[in-house]
Amino acid sequence: MKKFKSLLLPAIGVSIAFCLTACLHNYENNERASIGERATLSTADSSEFEELRSLNWQQVFFDSGTDNWRENWIKDGLMGTVENSPEGMHVKAGPEADNHAHHMVLWTKRSFEGDVKVSFEYTRTDSAELYVTILYLLASGEGTTEFPTDIMEWAEYRDEPYMRHYFDNMDTYHISYAAFGLGEEDAPDDYIRARRYLPLANNRLMGTALEGDYTNTGFFKTGVPHQITVIKYDDTLWMKVSNEEQTQLYKWSTASHPNINKGRIGLRHMFTRSALYKNVQVSALSS
Incomplete structure (x- = not known):
């Protein structure tokens, strides 16, 4: 019996490692399948965005990043860390690539x-050539007994924050940015893309992509501050990214998917990814 156990345990370990790697590759393959050529927006789009930005927005959340992060945020994941400094809130996922316990998410x-x-x-502090940073927008649970609408009721389930625990069980918009490489020589230098998770469809990431993919943006070099503004208005999702050298606007229609109008905001780092966040502000339209 002892000999049997000694043979069985290593085999189980190999199987678990294979499963974890397969989950990551499945996520990356879904990302790769929907990445296209760089899209361009019109002058009319830029004018519409500026009109939206000038609406009567009222600040309802603010964090400079310099004070105690625990006052405003809750963390998923046991391995990631958050440190406050005069430069901002330093969010660091765990250091082990391919270990799903080393992902992390900060939720408002x-x-x-x-x-x-x-x-x-946003200022990237890692030098990784792979993996993704994600903004979750208006996130809630799928509304079942196991995964209620309030995601904090099942926070313990996400102590090891596998990607599938989010796209399988949450209604949320997702924007990948500062996203690098997919393990292929011809992969884009970086990409920005959006999704709307469909948890009750039980199709993992299939069908979640919002049309409009942006590749080789030239943004998000390590140590370079970027100002990011995201607006969810009616059935459109907007993202503007600026640094000292360039500014670019991105846009996705959400009309192809069920609307989301309530939930938390989250900052996700896949393993090995880290960044400084400063002056995080959320505003809502005043009635």
């Missing part, structure tokens, strides 16, 4: 409703 303690505008300064 409060939820938001309706049209929202999110802005923050």
Whole structure:
């Protein structure tokens, strides 16, 4: 019997490692399948975005990044760390690639409703050539007994924050940015793309992509501050990214998927990824 156990345990370990790697590759393959050529927006789009930005937005959340992060945020994941400094809130996922326990997510303690505008300064601090940073917008649970609408009721389930625990069980918009490489020589230098998770469809990431993919943006070099503004208004999702050298606007229609109008905002780092966040602001439209 002892000999049998000694042979069985290594085999189980190999199987678990294979499963974890397969989950990551499945996520990357879904990302790769929907990445296209760089899209361009018209002058009319830029004018529409500026009109939206000038609406009567009222600030409902603010974090400079320099004070105690626990006042405003709740963390998924046991391995990632958050440190406050005069430079901002330093969010660091765990250091082990391919170990799903080393992902992390920071969630706002409060939820938001309706049209929202999110802005923050983002400075990448890692030098990774792979993996993704994600903004979750208006996130809630799928609404079942196991995964209630309030995601904090099942936070323990995400102590090891596998990607599938999010796209399988949450209603949320997802924007990948500062996203690098997919393990292929011809992969884009970086990409920005959006999704709307469909948890009750039980199709993992299939069908979640919002049309409009942006590749080789030239943004998000290590140590370079970027100002990011995201607006969810009616059935459109907007993202504007600026640094000292360039500014670019991105846009996705959400009309192809069920609307989301309530939930928390989250900052996700896949393993090995880290960044500084400063002056995180959420605004809602005043009635």
